[in-house]
Amino acid sequence: MIRLALTKGRIEKKALEYLAMAGYDVSELDEDKKGRKLLFKVGDSIEVVLAKAADVITYVERGVCDGGIVGEDTIMEAKASVYELLDLNFGKCRFALAGIKGKNFYDGYGHKVIASKYPNVTKDYFDEKGIDVEVVKIDGSVELAPILGLSDAIVDIVETGSTLKANGLEVYEDVAPISARFIANISRIKTKKNEFDTLLSALSAVVAKESAK
Amino acid sequence: MSGNTRNVPLGTRDVMFCEAELFRALETKLTELYKNRGYSEIITPGIEYYDVFEAGSTLRQEQMYKLTSPDGRLLVLRADNTTPIARVAATRFESGAPVKLFYHQKVYRLSEGHKGRKSEIAQSGVEILGASGIHSDLLCMITAIETLSALGGDFKLELGHVGYYNALISELSLEPEQADRLRRLVEAKDANKISGYDKIKKIPFLFGGEEVFEEAEALAGDNTEAINALTYLKKLYGALCEAGYKDKIMLDLGIVHAFDYYTGAVFKGYMANAGEPVLAGGRYDTLIARFDNSIPATGFGVNISEVADTLLRETSADTVNDKKRELVCFDAASLGEAARYVAETEGAELSALGSKKENFEYAEKSGFSKIVSFENKAKTVYMI
Numbered sequence: 001m002i003r004l005a006l007t008k009g010r011i012e013k014k015a016l017e018y019l020a021m022a023g024y025d026v027s028e029l030d031e032d033k034k035g036r037k038l039l040f041k042v043g044d045s046i047e048v049v050l051a052k053a054a055d056v057i058t059y060v061e062r063g064v065c066d067g068g069i070v071g072e073d074t075i076m077e078a079k080a081s082v083y084e085l086l087d088l089n090f091g092k093c094r095f096a097l098a099g100i101k102g103k104n105f106y107d108g109y110g111h112k113v114i115a116s117k118y119p120n121v122t123k124d125y126f127d128e129k130g131i132d133v134e135v136v137k138i139d140g141s142v143e144l145a146p147i148l149g150l151s152d153a154i155v156d157i158v159e160t161g162s163t164l165k166a167n168g169l170e171v172y173e174d175v176a177p178i179s180a181r182f183i184a185n186i187s188r189i190k191t192k193k194n195e196f197d198t199l200l201s202a203l204s205a206v207v208a209k210e211s212a213k
Numbered sequence: 214m215s216g217n218t219r220n221v222p223l224g225t226r227d228v229m230f231c232e233a234e235l236f237r238a239l240e241t242k243l244t245e246l247y248k249n250r251g252y253s254e255i256i257t258p259g260i261e262y263y264d265v266f267e268a269g270s271t272l273r274q275e276q277m278y279k280l281t282s283p284d285g286r287l288l289v290l291r292a293d294n295t296t297p298i299a300r301v302a303a304t305r306f307e308s309g310a311p312v313k314l315f316y317h318q319k320v321y322r323l324s325e326g327h328k329g330r331k332s333e334i335a336q337s338g339v340e341i342l343g344a345s346g347i348h349s350d351l352l353c354m355i356t357a358i359e360t361l362s363a364l365g366g367d368f369k370l371e372l373g374h375v376g377y378y379n380a381l382i383s384e385l386s387l388e389p390e391q392a393d394r395l396r397r398l399v400e401a402k403d404a405n406k407i408s409g410y411d412k413i414k415k416i417p418f419l420f421g422g423e424e425v426f427e428e429a430e431a432l433a434g435d436n437t438e439a440i441n442a443l444t445y446l447k448k449l450y451g452a453l454c455e456a457g458y459k460d461k462i463m464l465d466l467g468i469v470h471a472f473d474y475y476t477g478a479v480f481k482g483y484m485a486n487a488g489e490p491v492l493a494g495g496r497y498d499t500l501i502a503r504f505d506n507s508i509p510a511t512g513f514g515v516n517i518s519e520v521a522d523t524l525l526r527e528t529s530a531d532t533v534n535d536k537k538r539e540l541v542c543f544d545a546a547s548l549g550e551a552a553r554y555v556a557e558t559e560g561a562e563l564s565a566l567g568s569k570k571e572n573f574e575y576a577e578k579s580g581f582s583k584i585v586s587f588e589n590k591a592k593t594v595y596m597i
Contacts, residue, residue, distance in 0.1 A: 063488020079325075081489075083402040083417075181405070187490055189402075190371060190463060190483050193421060 002188075002195040003047045005056040005068035011180050012050060014090045015069045018210075019046075022202035045195065054078060057183070066188040067196070072178040073157055077118045083189055085196075086182035086203060089211050095121055095175035098164050099146045099153035105172045115145030116155040125155065125175050143167045224324050224332030236335065236521050240317045242363050243337050243515075247315035250356060252339055255314045257297040263287035268503045269296035271473045278321050278332075290321040294336055294514055295474075295497070302342045303504030311344040317517070331518055338494070340512035345498060347445070350478045351452055353511045357482060357492055358458055360513075364520050366527065367485040370461055371420070372449060373468035375475045375495070376442030377429065381412055384436060400469045420465035423450070429466050449478055474500040480513070487523040491516050540564050540581040542572045547587035554585065554592070561585065573597075 006012045016026045024043040027033070034040075040048045049065055053074040059065040061080045071091055075084065095118070099105055105112075112133045116122040119135045126133045138145055138154075145151040147167060155175060164170060182203060189196055221227065228236060244254070266277060266289050278290040291297060294316055306312055317337045324330040339356055341349050354370065361368035378399065382392060398407050402417035412432055419429050426447060433439035446464070453462050468479050475495040482492030494513020501508040539561040543551035555561045566572050569586070576584050576597050584595040 061488070063486075081401070084405060085402060087405040185488060187483050187487050190420070190465070191367075191369060191485050193463075 001045060001047060002067065002192055002199060003049065003065045004042075005049045005051050005059045005065040005070075007053045007056050007068075007070045007074075007180075008050045011053075011069060011071060011091055014180065015088070018088065018090075018203060018206050021206045021209075022199075024202075046199070057082060060183055060185050063185045063187060065185070066192055067182060067184040067199075069180055069182055072176070072181055073118065073121070075181060075183065076121045076124075076176065079120055081186060082183045083186055084181050084183050085189070086200060086207065088180040088182060088203070089207050091178070091180040093157050093159040093178050095125075095155060095178060096158040096171045097125075097153055097155055097173050097175055098158065098169050098171045099151075101168050101170040105153050112153070113151040114153050114155055115142050115151035117142055118155060121175070122155040143169060222332065224330060226331075232521065232525060235524060236517065239364060239517055239521060239524075240337060243315070243360060244317070246359055246363050247339060247356075250313075250359075252313040252315040252356075255298060255301065255316050255340075257291065257294075257301065257316075257318065259291050260288045261291060261297055261300075263289045265289075265300050265504075266292050266296055269299050269474065269500055272322065276322050276324075278323060291318065292322055293320055294318055294338060295340065295500070295512060298340050298342075298512075299497075299501045299510070300504050302340075302508050302510065303501045303506035306342060306506075306508065311349065312342045313339065314342065315339045333518075335517040335521075336514045337517050338512060338514035340510060342501070342510045343508050344511075345496075345509035347448060347452075349509075349511055350449060350496060353494065353513065354449065354453060354478075354480060355456070357480060357494065357513050358453075358461060360515060361482045361484070361492060364484070364491075364515070365524065368461065369463055369483045370453075370458070370492075371463045371465050371468070371481045371483065372446060372453075373465045373479045373481075373495075374442040374446045374477060375469065375479055376477060377433070377439050377446070377466050378416060378469055380436050380438035380442060381416070381433070383438075385410065385413075396469050399467055402467060417467045419467055420463065422463060425464040425466065426450075446478065478511075482513075482515070484520065484523055486527060487519055489516070489519060491520050491523070538562065538579075538581045539583050539585050540572060540576045540579075541585045541587070542566065542569070543587040544589065547590050550590050550592070551585075551587045554587070 006015050016029055019042060020026045024046060026042050028040040029048065038050055042048050051059060053070050056068040056070040057074060057078045057080045060068045060082050069088065073095065113136060114122050114133050115136045115138045117138060119137045122135045136151060142154045142156045143163060145154055146169065153172060157178065158164065158171060161171060184196060263279065266272060270293050272292050277292045280288045282288050298314060315338065320334050320336055322332055324332050341353055358370055361370065382395065395407065395410065395413055399413065399417050404414045404417050407414045415432055419425050426443060429443055433443060450462065450464065468481060474497045476498045477496035479495030481490040484491050492513055492515045496511040498509040501510060537560050539558065541551050541555050541561050542564040551563060555563055564572055566575055572584055581597055583597055586593045
């Protein structure tokens, strides 16, 4: 038995599709049957827990779940010690640096302020570039920060860029690509190797097939 | 009253009752094992100069608890056990006869909050100083296996060799920064983010049973250093299988420890229900040289805090003591009689309460089977 934590919502739906394609019975998680339950059986060999993205990582890191499926954005922000075993290649988007259209972010010697829901991702990105920035954590619509003059730019998840455009912002540069990942607890991958092998090879086959489409 | 008078810092906790008992029992078991095998105990200071850890540990500065000495020098709360022992070895031992040491010491590391991680970790472990070669590696590994088996529960020991990874990475002659990035990705088994480097990309998945050797050899090609590392690892693996531990050992050539002082065979120990490896160790022949005395060494540490947590999760919450306990109460004139009775009787203990009523209530609540009362030197027994 292997216990997986799935990120509620879009990732959960797609992950279940993939598990179904890999031959697992996911009927317990059908929308009409699911109710308010949080723990489900998938086939005979998997138990699934539904959780918020950041909690998926906590559960897997602490070993109360053996593995999980979660977005790379959350993994990067959490800086957790888990194994990232498979890029599932869905839920694709990217982290980008964005700001008021037409401005050159790197102009001038002034101290830069960046607003983001992802302070660790932002800090790491600029640390690697060797640029000192002040990161302001914002919880809601980050786009407001440069518009209101709180920050010079934002680091945020960009899918189509339409929210940016609608607010007179543009992407300055890409920070990192994002997609859903299969993660595993660093101890369980060893103590439950056979279970993981079976699941991972079934999932990789699905990923290969779907990516070829 | 200030805000923090009633709580403990994040990542620390008070340990009591059956948890404390388990904790000490594990240490006692290991002490017995190590003494039996000819190891002697070492106790190093709780604080060290920062320079010691700076020279000998790859823990980052921000992971260490720092304070200053009266003369203004930077001190660190013991952040790992091997580094101080390496300092001792370099300054106090002649290289010559091997020295076998064991320890039970806490380490202190600043950890990010609210993730359930500990800042105070109880570690036990052994270090074998002054011996290189396969015999000392095998001795260390056997001690690791005996340790895991003494701790109880299902376990696995996983072997690797840092020489294999290092040989393949040096083929690429990378800039240090790039090499560091790759190493972190391999450590996280995050092959997705490794682009190019087709060989390195496969290393994270070189783990499992014997079949790993074949794959690893194919990957090594004609890299003699990598092949040498594999040949050595095979010898260790063969010897441990021969010794009867085949079902307990696994391989992982992607072990690239967070501690970069390892130079040869390395290993990790896993317990079935633990969330992280409970034991880690290996050969570190160059560490002691950082303290100006070249002594080869190997050793390992066990995360006793994680082991205790795991064992406590496994045992049911109500581990009621079913020993027969007697509560002994006394008046001032009968202290001698009461104390002598307690000394002679298993399960008897002196009461801290005076009045009969209080004693009866306490005995009932705390599961004593009887009260033995001494009044004016006369003994009366009440069954509960």
